[in-house]
Amino acid sequence: MTLAPHQHSAQKCSAPRQDRRALQPADAGLSLPEVAAAVRVPQGALRHARELGILPLADIEDQRWSPAACREIQERWPAIAAELKRAEEFGAVRCAELLSRLTGLAVSKVHIEKLAAEGMLSASRIYRDRPLYRSADVRALAADPLRRAFLTEIAPFRETW
Numbered sequence: 684m685t686l687a688p689h690q691h692s693a694q695k696c697s698a699p700r701q702d703r704r705a706l707q708p709a710d711a712g713l714s715l716p717e718v719a720a721a722v723r724v725p726q727g728a729l730r731h732a733r734e735l736g737i738l739p740l741a742d743i744e745d746q747r748w749s750p751a752a753c754r755e756i757q758e759r760w761p762a763i764a765a766e767l768k769r770a771e772e773f774g775a776v777r778c779a780e781l782l783s784r785l786t787g788l789a790v791s792k793v794h795i796e797k798l799a800a801e802g803m804l805s806a807s808r809i810y811r812d813r814p815l816y817r818s819a820d821v822r823a824l825a826a827d828p829l830r831r832a833f834l835t836e837i838a839p840f841r842e843t844w
Contacts, residue, residue: 798824
């Protein structure tokens with residue numbers, strides 16, 4: 684039985700994922716999910732590292748990585764993971780929780796917004812119309828005596844039970 688060309692291509696597209704990979708040439712490289720599986724790191728972490736520009740660039744067309752590039756990612760992963768940690772971002776509520784733990788003050792979202800309005804904390808980017816702040820900046824704020832003094836003026840001490 685001979686299939687019409689459109690039937691043949693439909694079969695090809697509906698092939699299971701592993702069969703589709705077999706249809707690609709051996710030198711086609713690895714996609715981001717395949718790199719994540721090969722290097723054994725979360726795909727989201729690789730995606731975020733790529734967004735931040737700290738992941739080695741794909742060296743094969745169509746955003747694919749060669750085996751050599753995958754080895755480089757694996758070897759550099761401890762440094763990449765450290766960069767990701769420094770670039771960790773939180774919204775105002777999580778920043779308030781972090782500052783509360785670090786300072787013992789009853790910090791709320793309103794206080795984070797006040798710190799940002801005063802230029803003591805800068806948003807690293809906007810996500811879903813809300814500012815995100817780097818956790819490293821929040822920690823630095825808690826350690827800075829002048830900014831901490833300002834925070835003490837606007838946020839009350841927490842009552843301990």
